[in-house]
Amino acid sequence: MTIASLKDVEVEYGKRGRAVGPFSLSLEAGEIVALVGPSGCGKSTALRLLAGLEGPTRGTVTRAAGRGETSLVFQAPTLAPWLSATDNVALPLELAGMASKEARDQARAALGRVGLAGAEAARPAQLSGGMAMRVSLARALVTSPRLLLLDEPFAALDEITRRTLADDVLALWQETRPTILFVTHNVEEAVYMAQRVVAMTPGPGVLAGERVVTGPLPRPHGFRTTEGFRATAEQVSDLLATGRAAA
Amino acid sequence: MTIASLKDVEVEYGKRGRAVGPFSLSLEAGEIVALVGPSGCGKSTALRLLAGLEGPTRGTVTRAAGRGETSLVFQAPTLAPWLSATDNVALPLELAGMASKEARDQARAALGRVGLAGAEAARPAQLSGGMAMRVSLARALVTSPRLLLLDEPFAALDEITRRTLADDVLALWQETRPTILFVTHNVEEAVYMAQRVVAMTPGPGVLAGERVVTGPLPRPHGFRTTEGFRATAEQVSDLLATGRAAA
Amino acid sequence: APAAKKDKTPTGRTQLRFATDWRAQGEHGGFYQALATGEYAKRGLDVQIIQGGPNVSIPTLLSNNAVEMGMGSNDFVVLNMALEKRPVKTVAAFFQKDVQVLIAHPDVGIKTIADMKGHPMLLSGESRTGIWVWLKAKYGFTDDQLRPYNFSTGPFLADKSVVQQGYLSSEPYTIEKEAGLKPAVFLLADNGYPSYGTMAMASQAFIDKSPDAVRAFVEASAIGWKSYLHDDTKAADALIMKDNPEMTPDLLAHARQLMRDYGIVESGDAAKGGVGVMTDARWEAFFQMASGQGVYPKDLDYKAAYTLEFLPKAPA
Amino acid sequence: MRRIVDQVAPILLLALLIGGWEAACRLMDIKPYFLPAPSAIWTEAIKDAPLLALSAWGTLSRAFIALVVASLISGLLALAVSLSGILERAVRPLVVTLQVTPIIAIAPIVQIWAGVAHPERAVISLAAIVAFFPIFSGALTGMKAADPDLERLFRLYGASRWQTLTRLRIPSSIPFVLEGHKVAAGLALVGAVIAEFAAAGGGVIGLAWRIQESLFRLQVAKAFAALLILGIMGAAVYALLGLAERRILAWWRGR
Amino acid sequence: MRRIVDQVAPILLLALLIGGWEAACRLMDIKPYFLPAPSAIWTEAIKDAPLLALSAWGTLSRAFIALVVASLISGLLALAVSLSGILERAVRPLVVTLQVTPIIAIAPIVQIWAGVAHPERAVISLAAIVAFFPIFSGALTGMKAADPDLERLFRLYGASRWQTLTRLRIPSSIPFVLEGHKVAAGLALVGAVIAEFAAAGGGVIGLAWRIQESLFRLQVAKAFAALLILGIMGAAVYALLGLAERRILAWWRGR
Numbered sequence A, B: 001m002t003i004a005s006l007k008d009v010e011v012e013y014g015k016r017g018r019a020v021g022p023f024s025l026s027l028e029a030g031e032i033v034a035l036v037g038p039s040g041c042g043k044s045t046a047l048r049l050l051a052g053l054e055g056p057t058r059g060t061v062t063r064a065a066g067r068g069e070t071s072l073v074f075q076a077p078t079l080a081p082w083l084s085a086t087d088n089v090a091l092p093l094e095l096a097g098m099a100s101k102e103a104r105d106q107a108r109a110a111l112g113r114v115g116l117a118g119a120e121a122a123r124p125a126q127l128s129g130g131m132a133m134r135v136s137l138a139r140a141l142v143t144s145p146r147l148l149l150l151d152e153p154f155a156a157l158d159e160i161t162r163r164t165l166a167d168d169v170l171a172l173w174q175e176t177r178p179t180i181l182f183v184t185h186n187v188e189e190a191v192y193m194a195q196r197v198v199a200m201t202p203g204p205g206v207l208a209g210e211r212v213v214t215g216p217l218p219r220p221h222g223f224r225t226t227e228g229f230r231a232t233a234e235q236v237s238d239l240l241a242t243g244r245a246a247a
Numbered sequence C: 001a002p003a004a005k006k007d008k009t010p011t012g013r014t015q016l017r018f019a020t021d022w023r024a025q026g027e028h029g030g031f032y033q034a035l036a037t038g039e040y041a042k043r044g045l046d047v048q049i050i051q052g053g054p055n056v057s058i059p060t061l062l063s064n065n066a067v068e069m070g071m072g073s074n075d076f077v078v079l080n081m082a083l084e085k086r087p088v089k090t091v092a093a094f095f096q097k098d099v100q101v102l103i104a105h106p107d108v109g110i111k112t113i114a115d116m117k118g119h120p121m122l123l124s125g126e127s128r129t130g131i132w133v134w135l136k137a138k139y140g141f142t143d144d145q146l147r148p149y150n151f152s153t154g155p156f157l158a159d160k161s162v163v164q165q166g167y168l169s170s171e172p173y174t175i176e177k178e179a180g181l182k183p184a185v186f187l188l189a190d191n192g193y194p195s196y197g198t199m200a201m202a203s204q205a206f207i208d209k210s211p212d213a214v215r216a217f218v219e220a221s222a223i224g225w226k227s228y229l230h231d232d233t234k235a236a237d238a239l240i241m242k243d244n245p246e247m248t249p250d251l252l253a254h255a256r257q258l259m260r261d262y263g264i265v266e267s268g269d270a271a272k273g274g275v276g277v278m279t280d281a282r283w284e285a286f287f288q289m290a291s292g293q294g295v296y297p298k299d300l301d302y303k304a305a306y307t308l309e310f311l312p313k314a315p316a
Numbered sequence D, E: 001m002r003r004i005v006d007q008v009a010p011i012l013l014l015a016l017l018i019g020g021w022e023a024a025c026r027l028m029d030i031k032p033y034f035l036p037a038p039s040a041i042w043t044e045a046i047k048d049a050p051l052l053a054l055s056a057w058g059t060l061s062r063a064f065i066a067l068v069v070a071s072l073i074s075g076l077l078a079l080a081v082s083l084s085g086i087l088e089r090a091v092r093p094l095v096v097t098l099q100v101t102p103i104i105a106i107a108p109i110v111q112i113w114a115g116v117a118h119p120e121r122a123v124i125s126l127a128a129i130v131a132f133f134p135i136f137s138g139a140l141t142g143m144k145a146a147d148p149d150l151e152r153l154f155r156l157y158g159a160s161r162w163q164t165l166t167r168l169r170i171p172s173s174i175p176f177v178l179e180g181h182k183v184a185a186g187l188a189l190v191g192a193v194i195a196e197f198a199a200a201g202g203g204v205i206g207l208a209w210r211i212q213e214s215l216f217r218l219q220v221a222k223a224f225a226a227l228l229i230l231g232i233m234g235a236a237v238y239a240l241l242g243l244a245e246r247r248i249l250a251w252w253r254g255r
């Protein structure tokens, strides 16, 4: 079953001409897809289209996940400055009607999972860049959404935190099987987390190609050092390089 | 000659207790230093202290680079929304008294160098995350500063753009020999670009250790695959891991 | 202060700005008549009538030489200036009776002003420093009766117990015309209120510089007033309606009729002394009343406030 | 379709309101001098149209000049003041004093300063005094609302006070200055009317006179007709400024 | 040291200004009825201190109540209106009309509604009308100034109109609402005085009567003494609100 899809979408912003597309992408229920591509190619735009935050200039967008079933992590943290970390994370739960006390309990637990135990009471302005981004991630995960759209969620994080969180997201996926699309600039991360990696070309980004990652999910220990992993990562890097060369 | 230094600095933010330190770091004229450490350890704070944007709660900060000789790239792009990319980059030049036309010419050239030819007229709100960050980087480079402080300048960029820009910064360094301190989460990037990698511990970050990178600068082709590179990167990763374990 | 720098106008006549106390209306008719019939011009005056309004302070204009002459509405205005030693003198009084009235609903048993005791009374700010002093003195009214009057009779009509101040030709007419109610009207002057109305005041600077112009103005205005009450007024009325488009021939005729009926201009001393006359005796009477109420110190040199030297010769 | 509903519904709502008012006046037999019925107001407005239009034009043009004057002076003063904290602390209480000074109280003096021969000058000065404060306060607040990190960058680049002002604080203040103008425009209009009440005597043709004279003559419907015109002008000016604000903010934000 | 200079300098500047005024009055022999000297104003203020204090207290307390009333009503109306675009488009012109209505013009009618026996009610209502608009406009502008990406998130999470309002728009509007209150406070004060001029008889003790009576009696210095008190109250209220604004904004920004 297709949870969300883009079909031949193009996006134009005023007189700056076409920014993205034509581009197609289809997300099947429960799959994890990574979206990679050079800076400015249209990855964030594709995510926004899938979330229904914007409409395409041409082409069609479909979405089976209803309101309140989709979670999004923007490229920037996008937190409410007047709310504490806990309250920011509790927000989507409270919006869905959960009692404040329970929502905050769950929010605290989610903050603990992203390594922010101790920063629950801090305001966004008091957090470091990586911490704010993790609050944003916790907010997206806490609602157990059917469709999870993540825009470079780990870009501001160090390697160790990054790997821990990647495994965390995979564990969560194991539990509730959401459909996950995430943007990353880290090819190894893409291959490690996704079942399928979609690459875009620069400029007005179109599909550069895609690679299916074989292997069990969640990844077994030492997966990153396997031959298959190396080969797929290599292939994705090549896709990006040829896409860039063609543009 | 020491261009800037932190000596036993500690930073406390109100009742949240100590955020950083005690931490010491000294930058010699013309050297390139990479600062790595887990999210929230105090890297951005250290940069702000060195730039003189904040004062430490305890300890001393010295700086030999005068006003207008220091450039900073914040972790977030921090562009003026009402100025085009060109005007944002031309700003420090114009503030230093350069004629508008010349400043804008240089700004356009700088934008070209970070791969943004064609986006000169765009406003920050019309740029992708990575593009905005590159404008911010161009703004920092355009003044040929004596002291260059970069806070995760390449975090939002794809691998290829990232490497190109790293080489660009090294080429610039080759020309004017500024002192460069840059924060990164990418250990390989740290080792590739820096002569010295300083690692911090989590929590209120203190020094976890530092490693000197041997080898010529700018890096010869294939440097990333040399044994020395691999070994140093390994050592830095270990520093981070033990620092984390100790905390 | 932009005092009259050039006191001769291009016509070669003496410039004389005369500030009235309200928008152009019948009660200013004499001045407009003198203007319309050329009485001023004939005497070498280039008179410009500047209309006033509820917040225009003629004493301020006069004492700062912003105008040469202005209208004094009642004796309080004049004596206040004496108290503050303003360089202004009153030179003629064209209304022997002040046209201030009190108005009451016809069917609440108010037969005399004395019956108004205890009734809420709408008075403008200025009246509170004026006629109210006299009303308190004569009838023992108390401050808790006071309500603000904004020159709208709405609040009066809304509440039958309310009484209010008025201008002889204005409010009673308005109330009758718009609300179909014939109110009880009491002219203060007919109940012993000693103040003059519609006086001509001149700044000391102007008196010193052009005493003849002052005399000429008083003379011409007196002729204008007589003429306005008895002769053809079309030209003057046209001037009034040009200055104040809200005025109607109807209203003007009504005002003229009342001024004649009540002898506003031509009664009392005017019968003998001519239109515009003032007497020391009358001024003293007013001063005694007001200082008796503590409004002015007993030793105030109230005579400094006016001068009789510009009054026209008594008609033979 | 949606759009048409959006356009028509507010008008319907207003019509309903006015209808209710009319009905109340008729059914409860409210005297026209207490609260005139909309129909009566309309009749007067039509009857007096030429005179009203002339008066409205007078008031509007004076209010406009007053707004421009207030905008320029308050802008310049806010600039001057934001160059020096000391100056700001000295000037702010004075400006607030000016704001809380009832123009009715100072009208006589302003009248003299402006010269009796120029009542329109007095009216414009007084209306400008009324409109002054929101722009000044907005500019000051806005200049302090600059992104603190951008401010730090300016310091780092060795920007002078003047450069920080012109290149950072002024652009940053735009949203607040626009809001200030939206408030000030209405104040200039009502300020012009009150100033006409207070300082113009009979010499200046404006709506104040229409209103006052009508109230004095108990022709409340006529006064309301003038107030109606005033309200329409106010709403139009506000709508125009709102449009300008949206445009300028879109430019400012870059999208 | 720096701090002391910062504190003292503005006072010195003000003193200089007042000194210059005094000197001008004395040297140029300016008549007290053209512009009274500061010393004369001060003398009057001291002489009348008890009465002035009483009057000032009356005006201040009514202005305060008016501000609270205006704040509550405009806040609630802004809320209601921002729940429905249609309502907003219907209400906005009405509110602007109210803003541009000179209270002098509607004073007689408000007087009737409030009852001739309750002039203080009329004063408070009229002052609230004057103070209403900046808060309303600020709240509306502020509610639209929410971070568009946060707004998108709310939509994505299926937030209801009411939730978006209470949890996003209201908090987002706080900086603009505070600015609105700073402007409105002064307007409430001057509005109270004008309303006293227009609708309060001898029964209401306030500064307006002090001013008006002094002007009628041609005691300009005395009138200026009352204006001085008014100015001091205005500056004090503004300073207090500025302090509150800084505190609240620091809380709001989280640093």
Ligand SMILES: Nc1ncnc2c1ncn2[C@@H]1O[C@H](COP(=O)(O)OP(=O)(O)OP(=O)(O)O)[C@@H](O)[C@H]1O
Binding pocket: A013, A016, A019, A020, A037, A038, A039, A040, A041, A042, A043, A044, A045, A046, A075, B122, B125, B126, B127, B128, B129, B130, B131, B156, B157, D255
């Ligand atoms: N509001 C806008 N107005 C005009 N152009 C826009 C707007 N938003 C995005 N763009 C353009 O659309 C293109 C794609 O932007 P997008 O943010 O999707 O890139 P991205 O792939 O996410 O890049 P990055 O990796 O740098 O975040 C860019 O060229 C950008 O300039």
Ligand SMILES: Nc1ncnc2c1ncn2[C@@H]1O[C@H](COP(=O)(O)OP(=O)(O)OP(=O)(O)O)[C@@H](O)[C@H]1O
Binding pocket: A122, A125, A126, A127, A128, A129, A130, A131, A156, A157, B013, B016, B019, B020, B037, B038, B039, B040, B041, B042, B043, B044, B045, B046, B075, E255
């Ligand atoms: N304004 C502030 N108020 C309170 N705490 C703050 C403030 N700014 C930073 N901190 C705290 O200081 C610590 C260090 O922050 P800093 O931004 O330097 O981290 P960082 O090393 O740059 O992290 P990252 O890699 O996530 O950007 C964090 O724990 C953060 O919560």
Ligand SMILES: [Mg+2]
Binding pocket: A043, A044, A045, A075, A151, B128, B129, B130
């Ligand atoms: Mg992006």
Ligand SMILES: [Mg+2]
Binding pocket: A128, A129, A130, B043, B044, B045, B075, B151
């Ligand atoms: Mg950081």
